[in-house]
Amino acid sequence: MKIAFCGKGGVGKSTIAALLCGALLESGYGVLAIDADPSPHLGRLLGFAEAESLTPLAEMRDLLAERAEKQGPYYNLNPKIDDLPEKFMLKKDGLRLMVLGAIREAGGGCACPEQTVLRRLLSFLILQAKEAVVVDMEAGVEHFGRATVVPMDFILVVAQPYRGSLETAKQILRLSQELKMERVVVVGNAVRDTEDEAFIQETLGVEPLVSFPEDREVLLAERKGKSLLELPGPSREKARELVKKLSSYGT
Numbered sequence: 001m002k003i004a005f006c007g008k009g010g011v012g013k014s015t016i017a018a019l020l021c022g023a024l025l026e027s028g029y030g031v032l033a034i035d036a037d038p039s040p041h042l043g044r045l046l047g048f049a050e051a052e053s054l055t056p057l058a059e060m061r062d063l064l065a066e067r068a069e070k071q072g073p074y075y076n077l078n079p080k081i082d083d084l085p086e087k088f089m090l091k092k093d094g095l096r097l098m099v100l101g102a103i104r105e106a107g108g109g110c111a112c113p114e115q116t117v118l119r120r121l122l123s124f125l126i127l128q129a130k131e132a133v134v135v136d137m138e139a140g141v142e143h144f145g146r147a148t149v150v151p152m153d154f155i156l157v158v159a160q161p162y163r164g165s166l167e168t169a170k171q172i173l174r175l176s177q178e179l180k181m182e183r184v185v186v187v188g189n190a191v192r193d194t195e196d197e198a199f200i201q202e203t204l205g206v207e208p209l210v211s212f213p214e215d216r217e218v219l220l221a222e223r224k225g226k227s228l229l230e231l232p233g234p235s236r237e238k239a240r241e242l243v244k245k246l247s248s249y250g251t
Helices: 013-026 049-053 061-068 084-088 113-128 163-178 194-204 216-224 234-247
Strands: 002-006 031-036 090-092 095-099 132-137 154-159 184-191 210-213
Touching (some): 002 013, 013 132, 013 184, 154 163, 163 194, 184 194, 216 234
Parallel strands (some): 002 132, 031 132, 154 184, 184 210
């Protein structure tokens, strides 16, 4: 099962991704978590103490330029990346974590050589993985324009019940249709009641597969820097429900 999370910044993509990783591990899956957000903090939510001091690959510009064989305007479109996971991956208890980050340089565009290395590495990780894959993508819609999430089994669009979040979700759903992506589903977050859930459904024209509640246990855990992998409470139950629904999706 290969799952990518996307949505507007601040809607809780990383939080739900971490909770899903915990539910997948609990269900017996090995899990590869990939943080491809420009401000990566999935590792912290998963309880990797070393993630706080880890430099994302996207910030290792010398390494990326070397792998791209960058010489002036020319670079290798098929860079060597197969040795990078072993060098930079974190591991513990059936869980692997790769922190990619994303190129932040303004004007870098989709053709910059460093981005080419990152994209090739992301595809390599996804396609070679023998366990469940959870990818925390960068916020917004640009990665859909680059079609970088095509290899996934599921695209989970996280949306909160307010217009800014839902406008971004609508753009993602529209682009996914244009790219003929299947299994693109909405996951609600910070949903307080049936009115909130109905607002998401009416605005997007699709019912959320699962809606996560406002959960003080999650807030306190994040505030204290605790792992969400074994967090008790309603969010953990919703993560279990999400695993079940994804496992039986379309059957």
